[in-house]
Amino acid sequence: MLKRRICKILKCIGLGMIALLILFFIVRAIGVSINRRTPKGGINESMYVDINGTKQWINIYGEDINNPVLLYLHGGPGSSTSTIDYVITRKWADVYTVVTWDQRNCGKSYDSGQNGIELTRDMFLEDGKELTEFIRDYLSVDKIIILGHSWGSIYGANLVLEYPEYYEYFIGTGQLVDSSDNEKAFKEEALSWAESDEEALGLVAQLTPENITMNHILARNALMEKYGYSMMKDGSDYNLITTVIFNPNYSIIDWVKYFSIDMSVYLTFFQSEEFEAFSLKGRLDYQVPYYNINGNMDYQTNYKLAGEYFESVDAPYKELFIMENTTHGLLESKSEEFSKIVHKIANGSYVGAYE
Numbered sequence: 001m002l003k004r005r006i007c008k009i010l011k012c013i014g015l016g017m018i019a020l021l022i023l024f025f026i027v028r029a030i031g032v033s034i035n036r037r038t039p040k041g042g043i044n045e046s047m048y049v050d051i052n053g054t055k056q057w058i059n060i061y062g063e064d065i066n067n068p069v070l071l072y073l074h075g076g077p078g079s080s081t082s083t084i085d086y087v088i089t090r091k092w093a094d095v096y097t098v099v100t101w102d103q104r105n106c107g108k109s110y111d112s113g114q115n116g117i118e119l120t121r122d123m124f125l126e127d128g129k130e131l132t133e134f135i136r137d138y139l140s141v142d143k144i145i146i147l148g149h150s151w152g153s154i155y156g157a158n159l160v161l162e163y164p165e166y167y168e169y170f171i172g173t174g175q176l177v178d179s180s181d182n183e184k185a186f187k188e189e190a191l192s193w194a195e196s197d198e199e200a201l202g203l204v205a206q207l208t209p210e211n212i213t214m215n216h217i218l219a220r221n222a223l224m225e226k227y228g229y230s231m232m233k234d235g236s237d238y239n240l241i242t243t244v245i246f247n248p249n250y251s252i253i254d255w256v257k258y259f260s261i262d263m264s265v266y267l268t269f270f271q272s273e274e275f276e277a278f279s280l281k282g283r284l285d286y287q288v289p290y291y292n293i294n295g296n297m298d299y300q301t302n303y304k305l306a307g308e309y310f311e312s313v314d315a316p317y318k319e320l321f322i323m324e325n326t327t328h329g330l331l332e333s334k335s336e337e338f339s340k341i342v343h344k345i346a347n348g349s350y351v352g353a354y355e
Contacts, residue, residue, distance in 0.1 A: 031246030062097030073152030076265030080107025164287035175306035183209030295326030
């Protein structure tokens with residue numbers, strides 16, 4: 001009798017779990033379907049593009065196909081944000097046609113066959129150039145705008161400096177100027193935070209800005225967490241769970257692939273002279289307007305160094321926006337405030353200043 005009752009209970013639990021799973025997939029399918037809709041008069045397309053001998057994934061989304069085109073460069077290097085960035089970038093889609101891109105060998109562009117290939121500055125510049133040329137041709141525009149975050153900011157600045165004829169203006173956020181100087185500046189800041197805290201000083205001792213290892217990165221992150229400067233200290237101002245569930249660009253198979261990605265090639269790149277070669281030190285002459293949006297609590301990419309660099313930049317027009325009480329995760333924690341600044345730039349605060 002007891003055995004039958006237990007079997008019956010287990011059967012009910014199993015059926016209930018199956019029903020919940022079916023309901024989950026139905027709700028997910030509805031949400032994904034809504035997010036895959038193309039705005040009237042706009043565009044919503046995803047595709048793989050042949051870039052520099054590889055297949056690289058992009059999404060193009062905008063509410064008006066006649067709007068200026070903005071290419072968003074994610075951070076890292078290698079930290080694709082295609083899992084969540086559609087919610088952020090669509091907040092700009094009324095004023096820009098936004099192209100999001102999983103850079104080579106990460107996110108939806110990941111290809112394990114590339115893991116043995118050395119990543120170089122020339123390779124990335126060629127990738128960016130070829131993608132820019134594809135976008136210009138595909139969307140029939142002469143120039144595009146770049147908005148880069150963190151690694152994407154120094155990558156984007158290099159592209160704009162190298163190929164100014166392709167770009168309308170540059171927006172850097174969480175601006176990285178020089179990786180070596182950035183890590184040295186962090187150690188100095190961390191020493192001032194730690195003072196006589198033995199535990200913190202032990203973490204500071206593990207910082208090796210002259211030789212960036214995984215141990216250095218873990219110690220840096222622990223110190224930022226301890227003193228309230230971590231990237232996601234304020235969480236996000238949108239729901240990350242529903243963002244992931246209703247992501248229109250990720251199938252279940254895509255998610256399985258995502259969690260099997262080997263990022264060791266990017267750690268090697270991060271430690272290399274090729275990464276150092278992106279440094280903006282002494283490279284101050286921009287032929288296009290230069291914008292920066294930085295948080296005043298960002299020590300992951302030191303906002304003080306970014307401000308000093310900004311003051312030295314020579315550009316047709318430049319403007320610096322500082323977001324108060326904001327760390328490196330400004331796109332996630334304050335996407336609404338960030339979007340307002342992006343709209344201000346798009347609506348022409350620079351018009352007439354350099355024409």
